[in-house]
Amino acid sequence: MELGMVGLGRMGANMAERLVGHGHHVVGFDPGERARDAASSRRIVTAPSLVELVAQLLPQRVLWLMVPAGEAVDSTLAELLPLLSEGDVLIDGGNSNYKDTMRRAAMLAGHGIHYLDCGTSGGIWGLKEGYSLMIGGDEAVVERLRPLFAALAPDPDSGWGRVGPSGAGHFTKMVHNGIEYGMMQAYAEGFAIMQRKSEFALDLHQVAQIWRHGSVVRSWLLDITANAIEHNPRLEGVAPFVADSGEGRWTVAEAIDLDVSAPVITLSLLERLRSRESDSYADKLLAAMRNEFGGHAVKRSE
Known part of the structure; x- marks a missing residue:
């Protein structure tokens, strides 16, 4: 053809x-x-x-x-x-x-x-x-x-x-990508928890490899996560900035229009937006609030 x-x-x-x-x-x-x-x-x-x-x-x-x-x-x-x-x-x-x-x-x-x-x-x-x-x-x-x-x-x-009919293919792919946002966020959070547990000195690539076979959380996304960790265990040179190409936003907007609760997809989108805040006014204000009502110490910027 x-x-x-x-x-x-x-x-x-x-x-x-x-x-x-x-x-x-x-x-x-x-x-x-x-x-x-x-x-x-x-x-x-x-x-x-x-x-x-x-x-x-x-x-x-x-x-x-x-x-x-x-x-x-x-x-x-x-x-x-x-x-x-x-x-x-x-x-x-x-x-x-x-x-x-x-x-x-x-x-x-x-x-x-x-x-x-x-x-x-x-x-x-x-x-x-x-x-x-x-x-x-x-x-x-x-x-x-x-x-x-x-x-x-x-x-x-x-x-x-x-x-x-027309539109159904792109609508389905939009929701597919919204689900993908949530799955990626869950993997990222789980591996971050394990990485922070320093006394166990976990080999995150080993864990990912174990989960890839027989585990209920195995998936292609886990496969590529394992590849990424293997090639760069400390993720050196990778900026903590996560872009979005639009489909997650559209999925959240559609969920609101249809009165469908979609908290996981919504929060995963918000986390991507948060990743781009190198100088968060909201976080500074939260720290100032804690100082005002409870006298909690405020960490000063250098």
Whole structure:
């Protein structure tokens, strides 16, 4: 099957390479020349512009977008729309907000263009292990593109599926990432407790390795946690700053809108925000309060 890949960053290029390895013809485009050159070295045919990318694909075309969520998706769609024909398919494999996806799908449907949203999980390991794909959109179009999804998934018949209409794929991936926040936070807190118990001198990598086999908390996240600790036990050079790419915030907002209690996901998001406060006014004020009401000592900054 023939596919155009728009966006040849690390994940987009990995997905393209996996498809090529399964016998699919992929033509890729990225605005960065270095990204295009790197993709070319991986047997991926590249085009220097979106115009030339579309020209190299036969109708009914299939284009997979791996670009950052938000304005980048809208601007890419605006550039692509005049180049496409009725019956073409666009797949957004990034982490777009599902509400934006529903809006875009309705707009493109008015031009006779199919729009699928594909929540994609697997990170840098997906090239080797396969990707988990949560797909929203027209069922017949998803079925027609089964060979692509089957090639990207860990197994042709598992790890992927159409989960509902337009928006459902990105909604499901949003919740997936919210859960991921909570799981990561729990692991981080647990290992921090063990690291602080200095009299036991625990080998945290050993503990992680034990838990990876047979334990009820075993998971892929624990696997990569064990790798991180093995390579850098004291986490030297790693700043205590945890970014978030939006999905956790959207999950918390959705939980509030739906009157669903989600304290673990919410607190894990707040902990990420807290990690960025190098000079916390709130913490200073708490210390000052304790001094005012109880005369507790205040540690002075240097």
